[in-house]
Amino acid sequence: xxxxxxxxxxxxxxxxxxxxxxxxxxxxxxxxxxxxxxxxxxxxxxxxxxxxxxxxxxxxxxxxxxxxxxxxxxxxxxxxxxxxxxxxxxxxxxxxxxxxxxxxxxxxxxxxxxxxxxxxxxxxxxxxxxxxxxxxxxxxxxxxxxxxxxxxxxxxxxxxxxxxxxxxxxxxxxxxxxxxxxxxxxxxxxxxxxxx
Amino acid sequence: xxxxxxxxxxxxxxxxxxxxxxxxxxxxxxxxxxxxxxxxxxxxxxxxxxxxxxxxxxxxxxxxxxxxxxxxxxxxxxxxxxxxxxxxxxxxxxxxxxxxxxxxxxxxxxxxxxxxxxxxxxxxxxxxxxxxxxxxxxxxxxxxxxxxxxxxxxxxxxxxxxxxxxxxxxxxxxxxxxxxxxxxxxxxxxxxxxxx
DNA sequence: CAAATTTCCTGACCTGGTTCATTTTTACTG
DNA sequence: CAGTAAAAATGAACCAGGTCAGGAAATTTG
Numbered sequence: 001x002x003x004x005x006x007x008x009x010x011x012x013x014x015x016x017x018x019x020x021x022x023x024x025x026x027x028x029x030x031x032x033x034x035x036x037x038x039x040x041x042x043x044x045x046x047x048x049x050x051x052x053x054x055x056x057x058x059x060x061x062x063x064x065x066x067x068x069x070x071x072x073x074x075x076x077x078x079x080x081x082x083x084x085x086x087x088x089x090x091x092x093x094x095x096x097x098x099x100x101x102x103x104x105x106x107x108x109x110x111x112x113x114x115x116x117x118x119x120x121x122x123x124x125x126x127x128x129x130x131x132x133x134x135x136x137x138x139x140x141x142x143x144x145x146x147x148x149x150x151x152x153x154x155x156x157x158x159x160x161x162x163x164x165x166x167x168x169x170x171x172x173x174x175x176x177x178x179x180x181x182x183x184x185x186x187x188x189x190x191x192x193x194x195x196x
Numbered sequence: 197x198x199x200x201x202x203x204x205x206x207x208x209x210x211x212x213x214x215x216x217x218x219x220x221x222x223x224x225x226x227x228x229x230x231x232x233x234x235x236x237x238x239x240x241x242x243x244x245x246x247x248x249x250x251x252x253x254x255x256x257x258x259x260x261x262x263x264x265x266x267x268x269x270x271x272x273x274x275x276x277x278x279x280x281x282x283x284x285x286x287x288x289x290x291x292x293x294x295x296x297x298x299x300x301x302x303x304x305x306x307x308x309x310x311x312x313x314x315x316x317x318x319x320x321x322x323x324x325x326x327x328x329x330x331x332x333x334x335x336x337x338x339x340x341x342x343x344x345x346x347x348x349x350x351x352x353x354x355x356x357x358x359x360x361x362x363x364x365x366x367x368x369x370x371x372x373x374x375x376x377x378x379x380x381x382x383x384x385x386x387x388x389x390x391x392x
Numbered sequence: 393c394a395a396a397t398t399t400c401c402t403g404a405c406c407t408g409g410t411t412c413a414t415t416t417t418t419a420c421t422g
Numbered sequence: 423c424a425g426t427a428a429a430a431a432t433g434a435a436c437c438a439g440g441t442c443a444g445g446a447a448a449t450t451t452g
Contacts, residue, residue, distance in 0.1 A: 062342075064343040064344075068343075070342040072335070072338065084328075084331060084332050085332050085335060085336060088328055088332055089332070117321070117324070121320060124317060124320045124321055124324055125320055127324055128313070128320055128321075128324035128327060131324060131327035131328040131331050132284055134327075134331040135327050135330040135331040135334060136284055136285070138334035138335060138338060139334060141338060142268065142334060142337060142341070143266070143268060143290075146268070147258060147260040147261075147266050148260075149439095150438075150439070169398095170400065171400085175342075178341070178342055179439070179440090180440060180441080181399085181400075181401095182401080182402085182439090182440075183438090183439055185400065185401055185402080186401090186439090189401080189402090345408075345409095365428095365429070365430095366429075366430065367429070375409070376411085378409090378410075378411085378430090378431080378432085379408085379410075380430095381430060381431055382431090382432090384431095385432090393452105394451105394452095395451090395452090396450085396451080396452095397448105397451090398448085398449070398450085399447080399448070399449080400445105400446080401445080401446070402443105402445085402446095403442105403443095403444095404442090404443095405440105405441085405442085406439105406441070406442095407438105407440075407441090408438100408439095408440090409436105409438090409439100410435105410436080410437075410438090411434100411435085411436075411437090412433105412434090412435085412436100413432105413433095414431100414432085414433090415431080415432075415433105416429105416431070416432090417428105417430070417431085418429070418430080419426105419427085419428070420425100420427075420428085421423105421424105421425090421426080421427090422425095422426105
C-alpha cells in the first residue's frame, strides 16, 4: 500500500534494517483515520499511543490558568505527535492534540513499543534515534525562544518551514511562537508593506 | 573508587545490567577534573564528548547577536551536559559550557559511544532512555516558557530545585529563566518583603 | 448559497519586563 | 587582608508586545 510505503521510506532513511525487521516494525503499527477537529489526546487521559502522521496535520497545545491556548507542537507528514510526558511515563496527559486537517496516522501502543524495543536491538536503535532527534530539536527551539525577538522567531519559522506555514491557522502559529495572534498579524502587515 | 560508584548507582537506577555490562560501560568513560571557570565546550569546535557530572556544577550558554548570554542548561551531580546539536550531528558547537565550581566529570567520546550502542543492546537501551528523558524534560521547559510569567518561572524553578538555586550565580539563573538579572533581583526583593 | 461561526485585522491604550546608569555588596587574588 | 574585580541592587525612563473592543474576511454548516 502506498501510504505505508511512506513509513517504510521514513524507516530506511533513519537506519539500515533487514526486510524482516522492516515488516515486523510496520506490522506493529495500526492505521487510523482522523477527521479534522477530532482530538487524539486530551488532558486527564493517559496517552496510550505514539502517533506517526502519514497524511494531514496536527497540533498539540496546553491551556494555561487564564484559559489561553499555547501550541506545543505541530506535526505534518513524517512527524510524530504525542504528549511525551504522558506517554513515556504513562501518566495523565496535560495536553490536547487535534487534527488540523482530515488525516491518516499510524499508531503503536505503549506496550507494543516496549516489546519491540526489548525484542530487537535494531528497533531499540530506531526509537533511540527518534528520541535523540526530538531532544536536539527541542533544544534548538529553546535557544530560539531565549535569543530571538517575536519577529525573528516568525522569520526563522517561515524560512525553515515555508510549506507548513500555509497550512496552519494564524492563531495556532502565533501561540507556537509565543506571541498573540494580534501581534503576528502586525508582523505580517509590516512585512507586506516593506516588500512592494 | 567512591566517585565511580555514583555513576554505577546512576546506571542501576535506570535499567537492569549484568556486572559485566556495568563494568564495560564504566570502563568506556574517562575521569576528568575541571577547575572553576574552565571551559569544556566552545563555539566553533565540534563537541567530541558526552559529559556526566560526578561532582561540581556546569552551565552551558549561547551568546546572541547583541552579545547577551543566554543559559541553556545547568548540570550538577548526576546530570549530563553537552551541546547536543554539536555532539549528535558532529558539527561545530554554538554553545559554551563552563564549570561553575571545581568539578569532576566522566567523558565518553562520540566514537566510543557509537561503538557501545552498536555492540550491546543494553547499552543502546541506556542511551535511549537518556535521550527520552532529555526530550521530555525539554518539553516541560518549553511549556513553562510559553505558559508562565517571569515570576512564575522563577517560583517553579526554586520549588523544583531548591538545593541547586543556591549554587547558581543570579545572572546565570536569570538568563536561564529568560529574564534580565535586574528583573530577577526585583522578584527576589518582592518576595523577601512579603515574607516578614 | 445564506446564515452562523470562526478567524483575522486594526487602532488605542496599557504593562511586564528591559535598558541604562550608578551604587553597594560579595568574592578573588596577590 | 587590602585592593580589585565581579556580581547584585536600585531607581527612572522606556518599549516590545499584550489587552481590549469592534469590524471585516473567510470557512463551515445546514
